[in-house]
Amino acid sequence: MTLFDLATHDSGTVHKITADDPDTHRRLVDMGLIGADVRVRAKRRRSILVDFSDSFAAVLEADTADRIEVINVRHENSTLRKSERR
Amino acid sequence: MSVMKIALCGNPNVGKTTLFNRITHSSAPVGNWHGVTVDVKTKKVDNDAYISDLPGAYSLTARSAEEKITRDQILYGNYDVLVYVAEVNNLRRNLYMFTQLLEADKHCVLVVNMMDEARVKPNLSLLSERLGVPVIGASVTQKNPKTEIIKAAREALCRSVPTPDYLNDVKINGLISKISDRADACGLSRKFAAIKVMENDSDIILRLNTGITNVDKRDIDKPAVLRYAYIDKTLKGISVGGNSNDRTLKIDRLALGKLALPIFFIVMTAVFVLTFEAAKPLSDLLGRLMQKLSVPIMNADIPDWIISLLCDGIIAGAGSVLAFLPQVVILFLLTALLQDSGYMSRVAFVTDGFFKRFGLSGRAAFSVVLGLGCSATAVLSTRGIASESERKRAAFITPFCPCSARLAVFAAIAAYFELSGFVVAAMYVIGCVAALAVLKVMTLMQNKKTKMPAPIIMEMPPYRIPKARRVASVVWHNAISFVGRIGSVVLTVSIIFWVLCNFSVTDGFCGSVDSSLMSSFAGFIAPVFAPLGFGTWQAVAALISGIAAKETVVSVIASLGGWETVLGGSVIAAVSFMIFTCLYVPCVATVSAVRSEAGTKSAVMSVAVQTAAAYSASLVFYQAARLYLFDTTVFYGVLLGGVGLIISITAITHFILKIGRKKRWEKSLNLQ
Numbered sequence: 001m002t003l004f005d006l007a008t009h010d011s012g013t014v015h016k017i018t019a020d021d022p023d024t025h026r027r028l029v030d031m032g033l034i035g036a037d038v039r040v041r042a043k044r045r046r047s048i049l050v051d052f053s054d055s056f057a058a059v060l061e062a063d064t065a066d067r068i069e070v071i072n073v074r075h076e077n078s079t080l081r082k083s084e085r086r
Numbered sequence: 087m088s089v090m091k092i093a094l095c096g097n098p099n100v101g102k103t104t105l106f107n108r109i110t111h112s113s114a115p116v117g118n119w120h121g122v123t124v125d126v127k128t129k130k131v132d133n134d135a136y137i138s139d140l141p142g143a144y145s146l147t148a149r150s151a152e153e154k155i156t157r158d159q160i161l162y163g164n165y166d167v168l169v170y171v172a173e174v175n176n177l178r179r180n181l182y183m184f185t186q187l188l189e190a191d192k193h194c195v196l197v198v199n200m201m202d203e204a205r206v207k208p209n210l211s212l213l214s215e216r217l218g219v220p221v222i223g224a225s226v227t228q229k230n231p232k233t234e235i236i237k238a239a240r241e242a243l244c245r246s247v248p249t250p251d252y253l254n255d256v257k258i259n260g261l262i263s264k265i266s267d268r269a270d271a272c273g274l275s276r277k278f279a280a281i282k283v284m285e286n287d288s289d290i291i292l293r294l295n296t297g298i299t300n301v302d303k304r305d306i307d308k309p310a311v312l313r314y315a316y317i318d319k320t321l322k323g324i325s326v327g328g329n330s331n332d333r334t335l336k337i338d339r340l341a342l343g344k345l346a347l348p349i350f351f352i353v354m355t356a357v358f359v360l361t362f363e364a365a366k367p368l369s370d371l372l373g374r375l376m377q378k379l380s381v382p383i384m385n386a387d388i389p390d391w392i393i394s395l396l397c398d399g400i401i402a403g404a405g406s407v408l409a410f411l412p413q414v415v416i417l418f419l420l421t422a423l424l425q426d427s428g429y430m431s432r433v434a435f436v437t438d439g440f441f442k443r444f445g446l447s448g449r450a451a452f453s454v455v456l457g458l459g460c461s462a463t464a465v466l467s468t469r470g471i472a473s474e475s476e477r478k479r480a481a482f483i484t485p486f487c488p489c490s491a492r493l494a495v496f497a498a499i500a501a502y503f504e505l506s507g508f509v510v511a512a513m514y515v516i517g518c519v520a521a522l523a524v525l526k527v528m529t530l531m532q533n534k535k536t537k538m539p540a541p542i543i544m545e546m547p548p549y550r551i552p553k554a555r556r557v558a559s560v561v562w563h564n565a566i567s568f569v570g571r572i573g574s575v576v577l578t579v580s581i582i583f584w585v586l587c588n589f590s591v592t593d594g595f596c597g598s599v600d601s602s603l604m605s606s607f608a609g610f611i612a613p614v615f616a617p618l619g620f621g622t623w624q625a626v627a628a629l630i631s632g633i634a635a636k637e638t639v640v641s642v643i644a645s646l647g648g649w650e651t652v653l654g655g656s657v658i659a660a661v662s663f664m665i666f667t668c669l670y671v672p673c674v675a676t677v678s679a680v681r682s683e684a685g686t687k688s689a690v691m692s693v694a695v696q697t698a699a700a701y702s703a704s705l706v707f708y709q710a711a712r713l714y715l716f717d718t719t720v721f722y723g724v725l726l727g728g729v730g731l732i733i734s735i736t737a738i739t740h741f742i743l744k745i746g747r748k749k750r751w752e753k754s755l756n757l758q
Contacts (some may be wrong), residue, residue: 022286022306023149029310030145030181036454041335042342046439047448049342049546056176056544057334059435061447064543 001073003038004048004065011039012070019067028068031058038070090135091240093163095156095187096171098142099547101199104556105171105224106139109232125152125466126159135236138165146186147287150471156436157289160192161274167193167239174204174223177324178317184217185313191247191275194219195238201225208324216320218248226553252312253277257305258284268294281309301625332412334428334548341429343707345427346436353429357420357458362497362507363414368495372412376405389403391595395584403580403641407572410494410640414568415561417490418459422560426552444522445529447471449544450480457487459564461672464489464509465679479528481683482692486521486699488514490568491636495667498640502649503660513668520669520699535697571635579631579638584645587627618666618701619659619708624652629666635673658715662708668701 006012014033019025033052042049046062060068094102106112110129115295128138140159141152148157160168168187172180177198196217198210202225214221224231261280269279282290284305291562341349380397424430433455438448449471457464464484471477481689488496496510586604589595608623608630615621624646631638643652653659671677671693681689714721 017307022288024543025306026147026285026287027144027149029307030147030182031543032182032310032314034307034311041338042435044346044347044435044439046442047435049338049435053178055178057546057548059438059448059546061543062437 001070002049002066003040003060003068003070004049004062006038006040006070006073007075008040009076010073011037011076012073013037014068015071016069017067018069019064024064024067028064030083033068088134090166090236090239090243091164092131092135092137092169092235093140093159093165094137094169094171095140095160096142096184097144097173097176097183098545100142100171100173100176100180101226102142102171102423103139104226105197105231106137107559108226109137109235110228126155126537131232131236135239137169140161144181145183146190147282147285148289151474151477154289160187165192167195169195169197169235169239171197171199171228174198174200174208177208177321178314181317181320182310182313185316186278188219188248188250189253189275189281190278193239193247194240195235195242196221197231197235198222199224199226204226208400213320213324216324226555235627244365248387249277250313250316252316253281255308255312257308265294265296268296269616285309294298309517314638337549338432341432342435346432350433350436353424356513357417359507360420361413361417361442361493361645362500362510365410365416365497366501368412369409369501373406373409375499376401376409378403391588393644394588394595395545397580398588398645399584403584403638403646404572404577405641406643406644407494407576408569408638410497410637411565411568413493413497414490415565417493418561418564421455421459422557423552424455425560426550426557428547428549431544431546435546444525446476446480446525447473453480453484454487457484457489458514458648461485461487461489461492462675462679465676465683468683478684478688481680482528482677482688483521483525485680485692486517486524486669487677488517488668489636489676491571491673492667494630494637495639496664498643499649499660499664503657505657505661509661509664516665516703517668520703524695530739571637575635576638576641579634580641580645583627583631583638583642587646598758616711618651618704619656619662619712620666622652622654625663628652629670632667633671633674635675636667639667643716644706658708658711661711662704665707666700666704669696671697671700 003012003014014036017025017028017034019028031052036049036053038053039051040048041057047059048065049057049059049063050065051057056068094106096102106129108373112127112129126138126140128136131137138159139154143153143156145153146157146160148154154732160164170187172184184194184196186299196213196219198208198213198221199222200283201207210221210223222231222234222238226421245410255671258277258280261283262276265279265283272279274290274294279290279294280626283296284302286303286306319642380401383393383396383401386393424433430452433451434448436448436452441448441450450468453464453468461484464487465481468477468480468484492513493510496513499505500507500510583604586607587602589603591599591603593601604627605623608626612621612623612626613650615626627646628639628642631642643649646652649660653663672680677689677693680692710721710725713724
């Protein structure tokens with residue numbers, strides 16, 4: 001499952017980063033995302049706001065979030081928004 | 087004691103510039119959002135040290151233009167000591183770049199900032215012992231840490247730079263032996279160069295020119311993993327709290343939920359309405375005071391030309407602009423509150439999807455909102471955008487957003503013609519629509535050449551209660567800057583225009599503007615503006631003066647007989663003039679900023695496109711309004727025809743572009 005697949009308030013752990021663009025990959029790794037616990041604070045059609053390990057929050061574009069593999073997903077809120085279901 | 091060069095560096099939004107301002111008693115712009123500082127600022131501290139404030143960066147592998155500045159300053163800036171600022175609640179990630187400073191063999195001091203916001207106070211002496219560098223705690227509520235920082239910097243300079251244990255890795259040592267000669271030649275630390283080669287840092291690899299191209303892809307993430315393992319080991323037992331807090335989560339649940347866009351529009355509308363309505367009584371009072379100043383001068387026993395210079399040139403000119411100080415102050419106050427609270431960063435997230443449709447990311451929203459204050463500053467703030475093509479486009483369209491100087495012109499016209507605040511708000515809408523239209527055209531034209539916007543990875547600061555002192559400082563310095571511009575540019579232009587408008591070649595001081603030098607020159611161009619409703623030479627003279635600074639439009643109009651004379655009392659001509667002022671060529675400072683950020687070609691294009699847009703918009707508005715007043719049926723007929731024409735042209739253009747794109751695509755397939 002990728003980070004962008006998570007619904008608002010869902011959480012999980014970053015397992016792997018598979019960004020094609022080396023710069024983006026480098027930045028995600030530099031920000032210490034590998035192994036970080038994540039929780040989706042808000043989601044929009046093309047970007048997502050995520051809390052990382054309760055230490056900082058960052059906005060990621062949908063394409064970027066789709067390159068972050070998440071495991072141990074916990075669904076806090078089962079009611080998905082219409083846009084999120086799509 | 088030798089003079090020491092110190093640089094303040096760290097991640098974005100950790101309070102570097104606030105610290106710099108406190109240490110150097112200066113007033114560089116600050117804010118609770120990423121990318122406020124885009125250039126290096128240097129000040130002398132006491133007699134024995136210089137301190138520089140560098141833009142924020144996450145790593146020494148630079149991505150955006152501002153990060154490149156910081157990386158180059160750190161690596162090649164010949165600083166004696168780097169004072170690294172980290173946020174107390176975010177030490178783990180903030181220390182990541184710090185480890186790279188140690189890799190680069192730089193003498194460092196660590197400042198743990200925002201100690202007043204710490205959930206659990208960290209043990210700084212233990213941290214200092216483990217890192218091997220002096221560590222200082224700082225916060226805005228504590229005393230100025232200047233002396234402590236200078237003392238710690240001297241101490242760091244005497245110590246040897248500690249080597250993190252992960253640098254003893256076998257692979258890193260293997261790379262060091264391969265690149266050591268080139269690293270020495272480039273003035274880089276061998277360890278740092280080796281680890282950057284391992285990370286496949288293209289800039290450093292290019293600089294080293296070692297011919298290493300086949301970097302082992304499996305090792306690319308290894309340095310980051312080693313650094314974080316070192317940081318985790320260092321921070322073990324040193325309590326570090328989280329950055330997310332309940333207040334931020336609760337507010338974001340509302341501000342970024344389903345109502346995000348309506349809230350954003352309500353906030354922005356409130357900013358404009360408050361700016362205009364709340365400032366009006368004060369502005370009127372200032373205007374009346376300025377008028378009263380002229381009375382004793384008019385009655386004084388001094389030569390006519392001095393009376394004319396003082397009353398028509400200086401008081402009516404510069405004084406009339408000063409009357410709009412309340413609007414400017416309120417606008418700066420509200421935008422400072424938004425920035426300091428952390429809402430401005432949310433604006434980028436909320437508007438990201440919208441800007442994507444026009445080929446930009448939400449990061450461009452910062453520049454657009456900053457443009458409400460000063461277009462030149464806003465253009466410079468586009469440096470925080472990582473993608474070069476996106477940055478150039480953002481710099482190009484930012485001047486379309488009306489700045490505070492244009493607000494003075496709108497406010498003056500609205501006050502004189504008793505127009506509603508919504509007419510002024512409409513000017514901002516026109517500016518934004520024009521910017522988006524230009525962006526869309528640019529995106530269509532550059533479709534293949536332009537890369538898609540760089541992916542947005544932007545840190546979101548927590549909400550903070552705006553600090554009264556910081557907000558007051560921002561408002562104060564911007565107000566002083568506005569008054570300073572009135573005292574310098576506006577006053578000078580007012581005097582020059584007074585001379586041009588009151589002297590003729592044959593008679594010298596003629597006291598009549600109609601036979602002056604300016605009337606002859608501007609009168610020659612004036613017919614061009616007749617179809618827009620303001621074909622008087624006075625209006626042209628005012629618009630020419632606006633190229634120096636937009637506020638001077640008001641001052642020149644005031645000194646040439648006021649709005650009644652210039653616009654003939656016509657409300658539609660007044661609105662047409664407002665539209666033209668809203669869109670036409672930006673001030674010299676802004677054009678120069680566009681040139682520095684996007685190149686000379688873009689600057690020239692910016693001037694041409696804005697002037698063309700201003701002329702077209704004013705022409706369409708004025709002629710349509712006249713037609714509407716003349717015959718409503720004909721107006722609706724023309725409107726319908728016009729809409730049909732626009733739709734047809736858009737469809738044909740789209741079709742032609744689509745065919746062009748298809749042909750190019752087929753050509754590229756054939757080439758392959």
